[in-house]
Amino acid sequence: MCNRLPFFGQEIQKNAFHPHPLTLNDNDPETIFVCNGCGELCRGLSYNCNLCLFSLESKCAALNDDLAKHEALKGREIQTTIYHFSHNHQLTRCKINRLQTEFHLSCMACRQYLYGLVYACLGCEFFLHESCLKDMLMEVESPFHPQHPLLPFPLVSGGYYPECRFCRDRIVDIAFICFECRFGLHYSCANYQTRRIKHNCHGHHLLHLGKSIFVKTSPKCARCRTDCNDTLFGCIKCKFYIHLECISLPYIVKHMRHLHPLTLTNSVVEDNSGGHYCDICETERNPEHEVYYCKECTYVAHVDCVISEVEPPEKIFEYLKKRRLTKRGRIDERIGIPCLLPIGELCMTFFPTQPCDALVTEADHFVYLS
Ligand SMILES: [Zn+2]
Ligand SMILES: [Zn+2]
Ligand SMILES: [Zn+2]
Ligand SMILES: [Zn+2]
Ligand SMILES: [Zn+2]
Ligand SMILES: [Zn+2]
Ligand SMILES: [Zn+2]
Ligand SMILES: [Zn+2]
Structure with a gap:
């Protein structure tokens, strides 16, 4: 094989991954796609089949036949598709190389970086760790709305994005909603791990809240009147917040x-x-x-x-x-x-x-x- 740089429109006539010829696409270098060879999530140029939906990254396109067969076997095992209540479209299972932090994509359930096996709807940029998908609850009992269970409500990209009633950020993937009270939260916010304490500074129980929850807002501390954007205790119902130091x-x-x-x-x-x-x-x-x-x-x-x-x-x-x-x-x-x-x-x-x-x-x- 020659070492010339690939050029757009370049064709691969025969390859071990796919029965049809593949053409190098000049898609946006930011485009994210799943390499249908190895099953990894990739960014940038891809070789595509003109007859079917098949993409191959250049790394896989350059493999010799033996290695390619081996990769294809692994790739087929990874790439399964499912329907899941968290999203309106089919999700594809793919793999993210541990070292590829270049994507800056996060899991919609835990909000952590993506790595390992993930489920994706690329059109909506919707991603879930496999483990998060498996653990996802169909009904959440949230400390922020203890009176009623919250139910999943998948949102479609380009549609209406409600505001999370806790962190005040927009919810773009899936909202967990109490329809009765018209109250919605991010899954990660609804499941926020917190503790209740009783303190004589307020009549109700206070929740221990960390800084990860305050992405958009920093409430004022009821005692010192400065912004709280570190750990604090709060009563959501009364919008009463107090610094740890002030309690x-x-x-x-x-x-x-x-x-x-x-x-x-x-x-x-x-x-x-x-x-x-x-x-x-x-x-x-x-x-x-x-x-x-x-x-x-x-x-x-x-x-x-x-x-x-x-x-x-x-x-x-x-x-x-x-x-x-x-x-x-x-x-x-x-x-x-x-x-x-x-x-x-x-x-x-x-x-x-x-x-x-x-x-x-x-x-x-x-x-x-x-
Ligand atoms: Zn590949
Ligand atoms: Zn996750
Ligand atoms: Zn989708
Ligand atoms: Zn939220
Ligand atoms: Zn409710
Ligand atoms: Zn000790
Ligand atoms: Zn304890
Ligand atoms: Zn209160």
Whole structure:
């Protein structure tokens, strides 16, 4: 085979993938297509059959017969088509090479990048991970509309796109709707993994919400009046939102289920290959939410699981006294317990209710017990 660059209209007379001649198309280099040879999602130029719907990427077109037969076998196994309730058109199964992040396409169910086996309607740019398609619920009980189940309502490209009542972004793929209340959400928003906490700053339960949910809007914090676009707690019904820092959660607590004091943090160093779990209730937790954490034991717990059962603050003091487990090695009983933050950080400790708000300096910095 010669190494000249392919030119438009160039023909391949005979190939191991397809019985008819193929012609190189001068389609838009941004065009996304499935290579009917290997079953991979590709972008750019393709060889097409003039008689049937068959496309071949140039990589596959350049294979010798033996390799091509092998690829074709794998490709046929991948490319199946199905109808699924999430979309009005037929979906084709194809493969995305793990390294091909060039597509910048995301799965409509989980909003993560596409990789591995996916189902696609190319005309609508509708994509689902195979695993997301299999796990997709036909009826969602959402924390944002607990009174009624939400039902799937596939949207057609070019049609009417409703606004998601939670993140305020347009829904272009499939809406999950309560027809009775005319309330619709993205699938990913409807299924957002959250926790409810009860706090005396508001009459209703508050949901723990992370920043991934605020793509379009950043609600105002009810206490400090600045925009919330990080983690916050919210009551959707009353549009009441409050920062984590403004809700005055204790920074250090002692929970009866764990020996060591736990600190409130959003950065946990852990092996998350098995998913993210709470060590108290042993159910899943959302990794973008703050947790109570013991670094020593990699013990991680939901905020609500911890604050419902904290031991009195004196317990932390007792613990530290017993174990002498303080960063700077001493305890002043008259003042309180030493702050565990590294030097140079701003201490935002609320202990038990007042922030100490001091810059941690070389000198010991104490958190007051009362
Ligand atoms: Zn191919
Ligand atoms: Zn997905
Ligand atoms: Zn479609
Ligand atoms: Zn949404
Ligand atoms: Zn409803
Ligand atoms: Zn409320
Ligand atoms: Zn929990
Ligand atoms: Zn521990």
